Structure formats: structure tokens, C-alpha cells
Amino acid sequence: MSSRKSRADRRVDLIEAARRAILRYGTQGVHLNHVAEEAGLTSGAVLYHYPDLSELLVEAHHAGMERFYELRVKRVSGLSDPAQKLVVTIRSGLPVGPDDPGVRLLNELGGAAARNRVYAVLLTTLYDRQVAMYQSILDTGAALGVFTLTGDSVVIARNLVALEDAYGYRITARHPVIGPDQAAELILSYARTVTGNMLEAPVN
Amino acid sequence: MSSRKSRADRRVDLIEAARRAILRYGTQGVHLNHVAEEAGLTSGAVLYHYPDLSELLVEAHHAGMERFYELRVKRVSGLSDPAQKLVVTIRSGLPVGPDDPGVRLLNELGGAAARNRVYAVLLTTLYDRQVAMYQSILDTGAALGVFTLTGDSVVIARNLVALEDAYGYRITARHPVIGPDQAAELILSYARTVTGNMLEAPVN
DNA sequence: ATCGGATTTGAAGGACGATTCAAATACGTC
DNA sequence: GACGTATTTGAATCGTCCTTCAAATCCGAT
Numbered sequence: 447m448s449s450r451k452s453r454a455d456r457r458v459d460l461i462e463a464a465r466r467a468i469l470r471y472g473t474q475g476v477h478l479n480h481v482a483e484e485a486g487l488t489s490g491a492v493l494y495h496y497p498d499l500s501e502l503l504v505e506a507h508h509a510g511m512e513r514f515y516e517l518r519v520k521r522v523s524g525l526s527d528p529a530q531k532l533v534v535t536i537r538s539g540l541p542v543g544p545d546d547p548g549v550r551l552l553n554e555l556g557g558a559a560a561r562n563r564v565y566a567v568l569l570t571t572l573y574d575r576q577v578a579m580y581q582s583i584l585d586t587g588a589a590l591g592v593f594t595l596t597g598d599s600v601v602i603a604r605n606l607v608a609l610e611d612a613y614g615y616r617i618t619a620r621h622p623v624i625g626p627d628q629a630a631e632l633i634l635s636y637a638r639t640v641t642g643n644m645l646e647a648p649v650n
Numbered sequence: 651m652s653s654r655k656s657r658a659d660r661r662v663d664l665i666e667a668a669r670r671a672i673l674r675y676g677t678q679g680v681h682l683n684h685v686a687e688e689a690g691l692t693s694g695a696v697l698y699h700y701p702d703l704s705e706l707l708v709e710a711h712h713a714g715m716e717r718f719y720e721l722r723v724k725r726v727s728g729l730s731d732p733a734q735k736l737v738v739t740i741r742s743g744l745p746v747g748p749d750d751p752g753v754r755l756l757n758e759l760g761g762a763a764a765r766n767r768v769y770a771v772l773l774t775t776l777y778d779r780q781v782a783m784y785q786s787i788l789d790t791g792a793a794l795g796v797f798t799l800t801g802d803s804v805v806i807a808r809n810l811v812a813l814e815d816a817y818g819y820r821i822t823a824r825h826p827v828i829g830p831d832q833a834a835e836l837i838l839s840y841a842r843t844v845t846g847n848m849l850e851a852p853v854n
Numbered sequence: 855a856t857c858g859g860a861t862t863t864g865a866a867g868g869a870c871g872a873t874t875c876a877a878a879t880a881c882g883t884c
Numbered sequence: 885g886a887c888g889t890a891t892t893t894g895a896a897t898c899g900t901c902c903t904t905c906a907a908a909t910c911c912g913a914t
Contacts, residue, residue, distance in 0.1 A: 449880090451891085452881095452891095453891085472761060472762065473678070474677070475678045477872090478872065478873095479870095479871070479872095487893095488892065489872080490893065491891075493872085493873075494891070494892075495891095544764070550761075556757050556760035556761055557676060557754075557758040557760055557762075558761075560822040561674075561675075561676060569819075569823050570820070570826070573825070597839055597843075601839050604836055605813060605837075605840055607816075608812070608813050608816035609813065609816065611816040612812035612815040616774070619760075619764065619770040620774070621774050621777070624808070632808055632812070633809075635801055635805050639801075639843055639844065653910090654860090654862075654909080654911070657860080681900090681902090682901070682902065682903095691862075691863090692863055693901085693903090694862070694863065694864075694903090694904085697902085697903075697904090698861065701903095
């Protein structure tokens, strides 16, 4: 039994607990008791804060997506060179390994989105935001003359996000030859041809 | 009650029923009764043929993947021009619309593969086969001088399948602007730059 | 036409999860 | 330090799903 907490604090805890439970049992497979156990509470206590489990699950997914996106933004925040930005951004969209919690949580929703409107909107919104992110990098790179784009920046940005997504699935499914490094290289190969930039991996 | 059938026939029926049930309720959300209802039988009858529901679900997914792949092979089978083959193959990897049963079934597994080894192997195998399919088209196109590949054909093939996968998810999630036509065009834009071929959509 | 095995039903039992709620407990506040 | 309220527990209830199995039914073989 984790010690008593304020309403706001407990809700944050529960969202975290739900996130872990989802990773363990899947969005469809989570039960109230799983969440309660992850939170160190009783099912009654969970219900006290979230009378409807599905709402808690949505919040957990929403929070997970937000965290994922914010982390990506943060990773490029210090950089100024568009080429470097692009390389780092590609990396930050891929899972670190097959068990990467951020990407695994997102992958949970792929199938559910076809049946659940809320999840569909969440995923679609995330996709669009990521496209905008890439597009901004591409456009400034083109404006500075660092990139020579072979086509519309929206098209390139959409494809870059799509590639990330797909390789995220392959990596979490433990493809024997496509790991994070290989996936990054595959995406970079695309990025190089459409930007006309060597896009060297940073030398550190 | 659907009329009595032989063991082999009934098992085929049940796999079909399971496929429909999965599409309705999700791989995790299917219950024995859902499958029974889809098959027009009792839960006991289903259990008589498949004592373990999860095995039936695996078979349903396996059959669905096989059907999906075979359909793609069949669609290009008549064509000889590599450019035409490539265009048709890209199309056949995308869902016809948000409710396309073939792609929706595949998407169900994305999240599950991270938790379930069997599904991970199924998906990985399918991915590799599709890559081989594209690679063969690209290689013969290059040999015939129709394509001038900008890089290794494996790399291009992997990226093509990855793009298909990702846009399949976007389409089934009902992205407001990315439909089958738009997705095809996005993938073609990539295919054009890496093959140096215009890849016109066939004029029929 | 009947026999025999294969298939299916339907009901009963048991396990599990969601939900409710009174009682207990801990915390902030005065 | 006591009070009042917010939080949590634990047990009881209800419904759902899985599983089992004897009985019924159907089909093919003889």
C-alpha cells in the first residue's frame, strides 16, 4: 500500500501505473487489478479516482505520447545546424531497443486506432505534429542552402515520419537484422538523397 | 446453427470466423463467444475443434497474412514491365480504404508482436518476404536498364515496405488527408527518386 | 434401415473481474 | 491534540467468460 496522497498526485501516479500495465498486458488486456497492483493500491482506490478505467487508459496513452514528443523537441533544442538537427531527430524517433517503453506504448495503439476514434485522433495528431517538426527543419535547411530538396518538404517530412514509425514496429518486434542502428541508416539513406546532404553522424 | 460439417471444413470456417471476430473486437478483445457467434455455432463446438482459443487466433492471423501476400503476388503476376510492376506492387500493399480487412488484420499485430513471440515472428517473416518481392523487381529493372538505382536494392526495398506499412496505419486510422491515393503518391515520390524512373500510373 | 462414430448442443460449475459500499484510516486544519 | 474530510481498504455482489460433460443429433458406412 503506497502512502496516502493528494488527489492530483495520485492521479499522476495512476497514469504512470496504467502506462506500465499497458506495456505489460496490452491496451486491451489491462485489467483494473493490473493497474491497481502497479500503483500499489486496491482496485477500489483506482476506481475512486477513475470511475471509468478506459478514461484512465486514454490519459495514460495521451501522457505517453506527449512525453515522447516533448523528448524529441528537447533533443534538438540545443542544435542550430539543420543537418545535425535532422540526424538527431531521426534518431530520437526510433526506439533505443526492442523494449523502449515510449515507442512500445505508441505501437500499442496502431491496431486499436482502427476501432477506437479517440485513439485514432491521438495517433493522427501525433503524426501531424511530427511531420511539422521535420518540415520546419527541412525548410530552414533549404533556406540556408544546406539542403537541396528534391521535392515538396511536406512530402519528404511525411515519408520520414512514416519510415520512423514502421521501423519502430520492426525493432520492437525484434527483427533479427534491423536494430536501431540499421534503421537509422536506412532512414538516413532516404534523407541523404532527398536533401543532397551527406548528413554525417555527429563525431562525438 | 450452421449445418454440420467435416472436421477440415469446419476448421476453415472457424479460421474465417476468428478473422472476422478479431477485426470486430481486436486480437486481445476477442472472446470465445464472439468467434462462435461469427461461425454460427456454440462455444462448445468451437472448443471441440480448437481446445485453445489462442491457437485459433494465431491460425487466423497466419491465414490472413498468407492471403494478403498471395494477393500481392497475384496482382503483379501478369505484368512484365518492372516499372509497371513496381507501381502495382506499391498499390497492392496499401489498404483500399480505412476498413480494408487485410491491412486491418495486419495492423492488429503491431502492438501484440512486442509481447508475443509468435506474432513477432509472423510479422517479421512477412516483412522480409515483402522486401524480397520488391528487391526482385528492383534488381530486374536495374538489369534491364529501366531503373537506375541510387543505392543498394535491399535498402530501397526495405524502405518501400516500411512506407507501405506506415501509411497503412495512417489510412486505417482515418487520417483526414492521407488516403490510399495520397499514400500511393507519397511512396511513388520516393520510388521515382531512387529508381530514376517516372513510374507513370498505368493509363487504363 | 441401422449402426457407430463424429459433431454439436445446452446446461452446470468455477474462476475472475468490475462494481458497490460501509468501515477504517490518514491527513490537513483549526 | 481533536475534528472533519478525503482517501483507502476489504468484503460482498453481480455479471461474464471459460471449461466440462452428458445428452442429443447428424452423417457415412455397412
